[in-house]
Amino acid sequence: MLKDLTNSYLLAKNDFPNITFLRHQPKEGLYIRLRLDQSWNEQVSVFDSEHMIITKEEPDLSRKGLFEWFQQKDYVSSLISMNKAVDPGKQLHSNNPYTLYAKRDVFLAEPLAAGTTGMSTHLARFLDKTQASEVQKKWDELIGAKKTSSKKASKKSSTETIFTSPTQQFFSDTDYAPALEYLVSEERRTHIAQIEQWYATNLSALIEHIRTIPFKNYVKIFFTSEPTPLHSSMDHPSNESSSFYSWDEMYGYEYLLYTIPKIFNSNDYNQMVDGALTGLPGFNMSMNSKKPYLEHKTMRVGAPIRLSLEEALLVKEASEWLLSQPKFRMNKFGYHTDFSKNSEKIAEGYFLVYMEGKDNEVQDFENVPFSKKVHVNIRLKNVLGVMTKNNDGEAFVKDYGSLENVEQLQKEISKRFFRGRMNGDFLQDEPKAREKDFTSVMVALFMQSKKGFYDWIFKGTAATIRSQFARVTLRLIEEQLLRVEPAGQEKSRLDLRGLADAMNVRLSLMAYLEGEEYTAMGNRLIAVSNGLKDKLETLEKRKPKENTDPVYVETDDEFYYLAGQLAFYLKSQSEAQQKKGDLLGTFFMAKRSAQLKKRIEEAYHLHRHKMRLHHTKLNWALGQVYGYQPDKEFQHEDAREMFLAGLFSDNWFWKKGEREKPNSEGENGYGEEN
Numbered sequence: 230m231l232k233d234l235t236n237s238y239l240l241a242k243n244d245f246p247n248i249t250f251l252r253h254q255p256k257e258g259l260y261i262r263l264r265l266d267q268s269w270n271e272q273v274s275v276f277d278s279e280h281m282i283i284t285k286e287e288p289d290l291s292r293k294g295l296f297e298w299f300q301q302k303d304y305v306s307s308l309i310s311m312n313k314a315v316d317p318g319k320q321l322h323s324n325n326p327y328t329l330y331a332k333r334d335v336f337l338a339e340p341l342a343a344g345t346t347g348m349s350t351h352l353a354r355f356l357d358k359t360q361a362s363e364v365q366k367k368w369d370e371l372i373g374a375k376k377t378s379s380k381k382a383s384k385k386s387s388t389e390t391i392f393t394s395p396t397q398q399f400f401s402d403t404d405y406a407p408a409l410e411y412l413v414s415e416e417r418r419t420h421i422a423q424i425e426q427w428y429a430t431n432l433s434a435l436i437e438h439i440r441t442i443p444f445k446n447y448v449k450i451f452f453t454s455e456p457t458p459l460h461s462s463m464d465h466p467s468n469e470s471s472s473f474y475s476w477d478e479m480y481g482y483e484y485l486l487y488t489i490p491k492i493f494n495s496n497d498y499n500q501m502v503d504g505a506l507t508g509l510p511g512f513n514m515s516m517n518s519k520k521p522y523l524e525h526k527t528m529r530v531g532a533p534i535r536l537s538l539e540e541a542l543l544v545k546e547a548s549e550w551l552l553s554q555p556k557f558r559m560n561k562f563g564y565h566t567d568f569s570k571n572s573e574k575i576a577e578g579y580f581l582v583y584m585e586g587k588d589n590e591v592q593d594f595e596n597v598p599f600s601k602k603v604h605v606n607i608r609l610k611n612v613l614g615v616m617t618k619n620n621d622g623e624a625f626v627k628d629y630g631s632l633e634n635v636e637q638l639q640k641e642i643s644k645r646f647f648r649g650r651m652n653g654d655f656l657q658d659e660p661k662a663r664e665k666d667f668t669s670v671m672v673a674l675f676m677q678s679k680k681g682f683y684d685w686i687f688k689g690t691a692a693t694i695r696s697q698f699a700r701v702t703l704r705l706i707e708e709q710l711l712r713v714e715p716a717g718q719e720k721s722r723l724d725l726r727g728l729a730d731a732m733n734v735r736l737s738l739m740a741y742l743e744g745e746e747y748t749a750m751g752n753r754l755i756a757v758s759n760g761l762k763d764k765l766e767t768l769e770k771r772k773p774k775e776n777t778d779p780v781y782v783e784t785d786d787e788f789y790y791l792a793g794q795l796a797f798y799l800k801s802q803s804e805a806q807q808k809k810g811d812l813l814g815t816f817f818m819a820k821r822s823a824q825l826k827k828r829i830e831e832a833y834h835l836h837r838h839k840m841r842l843h844h845t846k847l848n849w850a851l852g853q854v855y856g857y858q859p860d861k862e863f864q865h866e867d868a869r870e871m872f873l874a875g876l877f878s879d880n881w882f883w884k885k886g887e888r889e890k891p892n893s894e895g896e897n898g899y900g901e902e903n
Contacts, residue, residue: 231544232536233596234562234580235553238547241568249546252553253304254606255283258333258447259439260299265423265473269431273438282444302328302451305484306623309511310765313491318357320347320446320495325483326421327358327476329450336448346436352428354419362414368396368409372506373499399506408485416473424452492541498532507535512548535821551582551591559583559593559687563601576600580825581687582859583657586622593656603689607632609641609737613878614758615729629733639686642738647675648707648713656683665714674701674708679763694744696794700733701752703870710810711817721806723801731878742746750867754874757786765846765881782853785861788822789852789868793875796830798882802836820864825872826855847882 241794261280264272272279281288281295288296304327305341310312331348338347357363371396394742400406411417419609439448445864452474474482493499493508500507508534509516516523516532524531536544554560562568564577579601583593610630616628627759632638643651648667650660662669678701706728707857709715715727739748747755764780771777782788800812819825833851840847861868 230508231548231591232534232540234547234551234582235540235543237562237564237568237580238543238550241550241634242546244570246567248550249350250301250304251715252550253300254553255300255303255449256447257284258282260303260449260451261439261442262295262451262453263300263427265420265427265452269434269438270425276438283441284445297308299451302480303358303449305480306330307452309488309491315358315487316351317358318351318354320351321355321422323355323449324487325480326356326424326485327452331448333444333446333448333654337436340433346433348432348436349428352433353423354431356425357423359638364412364490365396368400369487369799371490371493372396372399372501373496377670392574403674405485405489408482411474411479412480412486414473417479420479427452488545489538492538492545498530498535500530500535502537505864506538507533507539508541510534510536510541510544512544512888515559515625519828547589547617551584554584555581555755556584557654557657559656561601561687567654569830576646598690599689603635603687605632605635605638605741607638607737607741609734609753610740610747611733612736612754613729613874614731615726615877617880629737631867636684639682642682642686642732644760645734646702647671647891649710650675651679651682655679665712667672668708670708670712671705674705678700698742699735700741700866702738703866703873704875706731706735707817707869710876711814712811714809720807720809723797723803723810724742725797725810725877728810732873732877750870753786754790755870757784757790757871758874758878761787762881768845768849770860776849780849782857785859785868787869788854788857788859789861789863789871790875790878792825792829792854793872794881795847795854796832796848796872797876799832799878800828801835801880802839817869821862822859825863829847844882850882 245251259282259674261276263269263279270637278295281292281299283296283299307330308322308324309724311319311322314322314428316322320331320335322332329352331351333844335351336348340346351898360445397406400409455476472502483570488567490496492511494511494514495509498509498516514523525533551560560582562580564579566577567579577600578598579594581593581597582591582594584590585592608631611627611629615627616624618624632641639651640681643649647660650658650667650672658675658679660667660672660675662672678694678697681697684693685691710728711727736748736751736754740751767780777877782791796813796816801808803812805812816825816828819828829851863869863872
């Protein structure tokens, strides 16, 4: 997956050649620059200007030059991972003889009984592994030439063996040939010998001096002999007293000598393809006995992916650059616009990368071939006809406005359905359940649907959420109704205004996802509501004892919508001090229509002492609900949705002037005289 990113990373590297170093974040510790051609006593007087304590805070700008020097040298001298340490004992964490990385406790350990220090032992073991012959073995393993090299080594000197080895010949025409020539150079061998001598003479004094300095984590020592470290080879004329290699070059070659043999996850999968070396990349990919499921069992090549050496190096740099990006969030990078100063006027996709900060790992990655910008414009419709009032007390149909961008869309979804839990990059979020606020069922629905919502809001594709939106949001509304106690709700009355708003938003978003002005359910709700209103108006206009055709409930939709109206009206008569949605729980326990009728009958008998005797609309509705036999049972999703719509709509059975106005900001529906 990271290979996809490398082309874009190359654009950034062309514009900013030092991007790899500049984004590198050195670990906390004491960083020291020492001159190899001077003893400790000769340079202790300038120690203050040659060391720096690096912390997680921003570096001191007055020492920016020294920080950048350490930053660059630290990058090229760091290990790929502890599994690929040069030191077999893993006490020293640098990758070349010119540096020494050790944990504070290891470096400052008390002297041993014989007068030596533990560091002396570690250094001897570490420097032995940096000798040319040891490094050569690693390169031989890279191309599988170990056996050939060892046979010849028995008859030739070590230097001669290296020059004529298959590894040297294989890389002779590549960019890595100078590094291999440097490996066997007399200058490198001399420097290592000088370093061994320097430590033997000065290490104890250096440890005692550092012991007085307060710092955390690492001690990191870097050798040089240049007064100004950033010299090039051109600054050194070819005479016997000058160094042929600059220290920058030597650090760079040491980086290649260490990195290339260890760039692949395992050299067991290396193969030559058309003369080029390929292998299993070592970043965000791991194959071993504990992860056998990644290995191909029925193909000639067991590795699931192979990259060339150059690609693997580029993936390493791109991965390290990624690690410098913000953690615990989904980073969004356009193919070109986020990597190059030269913006191209072509359609481009983008990469979504989630960086985990604890273990510095890429936990999620996706190459999205769509436009980076997501556009939405959704008109929120008042399908339920919810009323509200202005400051003058005038009632009017509530206007929900529009959602004009994805930020507004995410905020609305989070507010209406997830109690504000769907914020920021929510794809990795796992909200905790909280009683009466965010139930375990809501947590489960959040986890089930978050990928679909994420794809819609962040990628602009609704394919994932379209199939589950109606079911998930209906279940969320029902759960909030029965088990959540909204903050700021007036407890003395049954207040479902917030859920009515959520239902209207749900129906509007459903219509948008289906590409229609209204959903089929929205059209049915409007038709049912208007039809029942007409029937109630017909009843109201009739004169007593007038001989006219009877008015009936004729469909399942009308039955369940009317049942919802009755349920709300009857339970709003409750004398409980706190009227919450759980009063309606008894209705939702029903699965069949007969059980729902029974619950309505029980509610009527419980509260009938508070109802007027000649309530024409109520009496007609009760009679129709008792008399109609629906085909769909109440457990059907359509039936429950129609029941909820009746519950949330302005109630028709309240009369103007009555004390309880439970369901709207207006006059409790139309509240006409019966």
